[in-house]
Amino acid sequence: MRVPDDTENAIRCVDLSVSRSGRGQAIRAVDGVTTTLEAGETLCVAGPTGSGKSSLAAALAGARDRTLSVSGGDAFVTGISVRHPGRAHRVLTYRTGYLPQGGGATLPSRLTVSEVISEPITARDRRVNQRALSVRVAALLDEMHLPLGAAAKFPYELSAGMRQRVAFARALILDPRVLVADEPLANIDLEVRHVIFDAIIRRQQEWGMAAFLVTNDADLARELDADRLILRAGHVVAAGDAEVLRWTPGMKSTETLLVT
Numbered sequence: 001m002r003v004p005d006d007t008e009n010a011i012r013c014v015d016l017s018v019s020r021s022g023r024g025q026a027i028r029a030v031d032g033v034t035t036t037l038e039a040g041e042t043l044c045v046a047g048p049t050g051s052g053k054s055s056l057a058a059a060l061a062g063a064r065d066r067t068l069s070v071s072g073g074d075a076f077v078t079g080i081s082v083r084h085p086g087r088a089h090r091v092l093t094y095r096t097g098y099l100p101q102g103g104g105a106t107l108p109s110r111l112t113v114s115e116v117i118s119e120p121i122t123a124r125d126r127r128v129n130q131r132a133l134s135v136r137v138a139a140l141l142d143e144m145h146l147p148l149g150a151a152a153k154f155p156y157e158l159s160a161g162m163r164q165r166v167a168f169a170r171a172l173i174l175d176p177r178v179l180v181a182d183e184p185l186a187n188i189d190l191e192v193r194h195v196i197f198d199a200i201i202r203r204q205q206e207w208g209m210a211a212f213l214v215t216n217d218a219d220l221a222r223e224l225d226a227d228r229l230i231l232r233a234g235h236v237v238a239a240g241d242a243e244v245l246r247w248t249p250g251m252k253s254t255e256t257l258l259v260t
């Protein structure tokens with residue numbers, strides 16, 4: 001099987017629609033989104049609650065979620081279709097580091113922090129060199145400003161902010177080409193904000209990691225010199241770079257928010 005590989009466009013959404021089906025009827029959580037994120041760049045997605053940000057992120061990350069389906073258009077992540085990834089799904093989730101919404105609060109409770117962080121590797125290959133893995137986990141703990149002793153602890157023994165940094169480390173363990181992080185700053189104290197910021201910048205500079213971030217934090221978008229995408233009711237209402245947001249005709253900037 002030859003897996004597509006687009007090294008320029010980390011993410012390319014083409015009229016992408018994503019449906020959610022809960023107990024009731026399916027709804028279109030994301031409706032006709034077209035956007036591109038190039039390698040090495042950052043895109044911050046903002047919008048009010050229920051506007052489809054998390055559904056978009058989950059679809060792009062190839063999350064296994066029965067309530068979620070790509071119902072129109074497509075998106076290509078490093079060239080791999082998220083609508084019909086087929087056997088390339090494994091490569092898609094290998095190239096993409098995913099921090100789901102509430103990632104810190106939903107860590108596997110029976111695993112130690114070290115096991116949680118290394119799970120994306122151990123789940124793929126059980127014969128991994130344990131010593132090399134421990135070194136890698138230790139380096140990530142250090143980068144996340146977490147004590148080395150946290151490795152042997154269980155998630156419930158850590159604060160919410162520490163757990164979020166553990167979830168972030170887990171998203172980074174495979175040296176992803178694309179980071180999809182849903183509210184990466186959730187529960188993160190002001191003093192350690194820069195840890196998240198620095199980790200993203202370092203990887204962008206080292207290997208051109210692209211970052212797709214769900215955040216309503218305008219400061220983060222500014223600090224990362226990110227492009228912006230503003231959603232409302234599943235639609236893109238504005239998009240642009242850090243300086244200029246272009247509003248979709250018919251949308252009033254005052255309606256939307258948050259991103260000034």
Ligand SMILES: Nc1ncnc2c1ncn2[C@@H]1O[C@H](COP(=O)(O)OP(=O)(O)OP(=O)(O)O)[C@@H](O)[C@H]1O
Nearest residue numbers: 020021022029048049050051052053054055056067
């Ligand atoms: N697991 C789910 N099952 C069914 N419907 C869902 C599910 N998750 C989200 N939805 C619905 O999909 C729509 C988009 O929600 P989504 O969580 O993607 O938006 P959001 O912008 O990320 O919101 P928030 O900022 O509150 O997280 C909403 O109408 C929501 O009710």
